[in-house]
Amino acid sequence: MSRAESRAESRAESRVESRAESRVESRVESRIEPRVDSQVESQAEPVGSSGVPAPRTPSPLWTFGLLRSELVTTFRRWRTLALLGVLAAVPVLVGIAVKIETSDGSSAGGGGGAGPAFMSQITNNGLFLVFTALSATLPFFLPMAIGVVAGDAIAGEANAGTLRYLLVAPAGRTRLLLIKYATTMSFCLVATLVVSLSALAVGALLFPLGDLTTISGTRISFTDGLGRALLIALVVAASLTGVGALGLFVSTLTGSGIAAMATTVGLLITVQILDQIPQLHALQPYFFSHYWLSFADLMRDPVYWDDLVKNLGLQGLYMAVFGSAAWARFTTKDVTA
């Protein structure tokens, strides 16, 4: 603190001095003088002993400082807020649509169960809007938002040139990648929670709340239902980590943020389409989106864990594979942007 202040003072002084000097000095003098001076100095005293600060040791907590900086930087971006805004709007639209459709007394989704899961139950209990909104956004809106944030994570910094300054700071490549990864994961969680909370608020405003019936037909209390809603939100967030890992890997491959985002979202759509083709059923269990909708099994009583576990295992596999691929790529890459 005090050192910085005193430096600032001496700097201000010497700046004034040197300005005044250089104005008075003729050009010829200024050409010769500094050269001679500093040459003599540099010969007289090796820099190792003159005014060089003692080696600074890293604070053990600095990683968290950088993580905080990364989180703040990500969540302060207008683009991130716009993505979250779109996600928050989905439950509002679904809620209003259901309210209008059922205002004449008919049941929602009455034409044979088309539309997202749990749709028909919303009118009985607003809490079901959370489940409906999550199943409506999980196939596309949520992973797209993740794809944008993950795809931009490294490539966007490279594109803006800020990556080279982070690396010479030096943030450390492995550490920077881990921090980007943690930030992407946090965004998965925040995005899912935004959808859930928005749905909960809309559901509570438009529809009655109370005890609810599980898929298995048993009744659970509202508090128990809230607990399951939170659990489902966490599982949905975890379901997105695979896409996040994929996006981050793509992000290390290119120097263009837009290209990385487009590739990630393109892969997402491709996989979703391939998941619908019956001839590919042998491959489908390895698609990151294959078990996404298994979160509905948490609404069974007792909970049916098989697909949930497969989903989480698959996401873990994606994280491991693409996480290591991203690490291998990023730590050896020439940063020329």
Add this chain to the structure above:
Amino acid sequence: MDAPPATEPDTEGVRDGIIRTRALTKRYRGGQLAVDGLDLTVPAGSVFGFLGPNGSGKTTTIRMLMGLIEPTSGTARVLGQPMPRGTRAVLPHVGALIEGPALYGFLSGRDNLIRYDAADPTADPRTRRARVAAALDRVGLTAAGGKKAKAYSLGMKQRLGLAAALLQPRRLLVLDEPTNGLDPQGMREIRSLIRELASDGTTVFLSSHLLDEIEQVCTHAAVMAQGRLITQGAVADLAAGIRGRLVVTTPDTGDAARVLKEQGASDVTVEDDRVTAEPPDRDLAEVNAALVTAGVRVRGFGVERASLEDAFVALTGEGFDVAG
């Protein structure tokens, strides 16, 4: 050549150059040879000018020194440590401005610096705000510190980039064209800032294409062309390597040219009222006396010293085309 172990003490390595490269070579994946067998030695405490036409490999060299790209072969040592392996130990002591500033447009100037400081493992978060304020003050951006960086002019961005390099006391500053985009006032301030830093003992590695600038602030210089190092040494020696030209100003140009040739001067050329020539190997006072004896009315007589620009052009060639 000596090959000291990687664990040698810091000061030992610095004694023979704060930056030292041996046969440093970079061939990009396309096969293009960007830097070819570079042997560069930057003495500690110097202000080192790094010159070369566009595309001569300056930036690639700087990127290798900063551990951003891996050399194809050869070694680079910065502060005595091999790069890129020593980045964690070395780079906290190095402030860098590489290929212009890069900023987060959606953050204010101050927040940009806070972010870069947070990326430095050795930066103390408790003094962060004070150091950021001091750095902003140092480059004259205190008033504009709260403005979003995307609203900055090129010169302001350049200043902010410099501020980022000055967040901590540094042993080495690597500045790639630091006065690019600055107004004359700004250039002058940056130059005096560089002198001031150098007098504090900071070694400054300055890449620039403004020869005037190099000549004014640098003690040493190196010239690159087409990926190769053409020369390096003290600035005074570089310019001295080129002989000055004898210049006679006179209305009697014809007679003057004849007498100069008689006196042994070569390459005599006449333009308007000036006769210039390569000076002969004899006392110039006698040459002048001969002119006057021959009835040449001499208005001016002297040797024009070669500028660094002459030296530079002599070394890299006149051609304007960028090497492919």
